[in-house]
Amino acid sequence: MRASLVKGALPADDPTAAAWSGAPAAAFPLSPQVHWPNRILEVTARSVKVRGLHDGRQVSILVEWADPTEDPDDAAALEFMVGDKKAHFAHGQPMAQVEGGPVNIWFWKNKDAKVLDMNAKGFGTLKSQDQQDIKGKGVYQNGAWKVVFTRGLSTPDVENDAQIKPGDFINIAFAVWDGKKDAFGDPKEKGSQKAVSSWWYFRAEPPPDYSxxxxxxxxxxxxxxxxxxxxxxxxxxxxx
Known part of the structure; x- marks a missing residue:
């Protein structure tokens, strides 16, 4: 996917802004997270549609997916590799042929109404950063969620934050949780029980080259x- 370069203000906290209609959309399939003993075999969200915009200083990423019900525990996340070390999309979990992490996770949950800046290097290592650099907002309408994540393209914390340089490709993955309660009163999808994508490439478009x-x-x-x-x-x- 790519984030188009725009002039003027970004729709940083408005998932329904008209500006999003001009941003190219890319669809990514989701499947159950199976790399965990208490895995689930079915997930509600089967895909996400993603758009991106940036102004040369900040980037906004819009994630949309179908969900028949709005629930407090509905959630979504973006995951980025940090540095040059390859990571597994499952929180940077070490797997066969893959060393693992670290990853930078931007996590949104409906009931919290905010986005958390987090890091992980495998299951059980997820933690919030002391410095929170991300903002976001979710809107539920017509049986679907629209959630926008916004952060500076770069940050001083190069060890923990994904650094997005216009023109360069970085790895990105997506995750969605359906927070609807099950028969036992617990969220249907929680923790590592979620819908996930594999790694994809993300690029913030550079300024036009008129040379x-x-x-x-x-x-x-x-x-x-x-x-x-x-x-x-x-x-x-x-x-x-």
């Missing part, structure tokens, strides 16, 4: 200049 137009115009100008000189010499030669 090609400059060099093309320069070449045309030089060619015209040479042609003018040649024609002038030919005219002088014919007049003598």
């Amino acid at each position: 090609g137009y400059f060099y093309a115009a320069l070449a045309v100008g030089l060619a015209a200049g040479v042609q003018f000189v040649v024609i002038r010499k030919l005219k002088k030669g014919s007049s003598t």
Whole structure:
């Protein structure tokens, strides 16, 4: 997915803003998190639709998914790899052929009405950061959630925060929890029982590069200049 570069204010806390309609959307499939003993085999959300916008300083990412009911424990998260070390999408959990973590997680829950900036390096290691850099908001309407996450493209905390440099690709994954209560009064999906995606690439679009137009115009100008000189010499030669 990509975040388009825009001029003016971002819809940083408005998931329903008109500006989102102009942002390219990408759909990503979700499936149950199976890398856990108490895994679930069915999840409510089967996919998410994601859009991104940035203004060169901050980035806003909108996540949408279908959910037949609004519940306090409905939740969503974005997950980014931190640094060059490859991570598993399951909270950076070490798996076969994968060293594991760390990952930076942006977590939103309906009843908390805020986004948490978190880190993990495998199951049971999830913790909130002391410095919270992210804001967000969720809106439920017409049987679907729209949640926006906003943060600076870069932060001083390079060890724990994903650093988003326009033009560069980084890894991103998505997770959704259906907080509807089950027969025992517990949320249907909680903790590691969730709908997750695999890793995908994310890119904040760089500013337009107009250097090609400059060099093309320069070449045309030089060619015209040479042609003018040649024609002038030919005219002088014919007049003598």
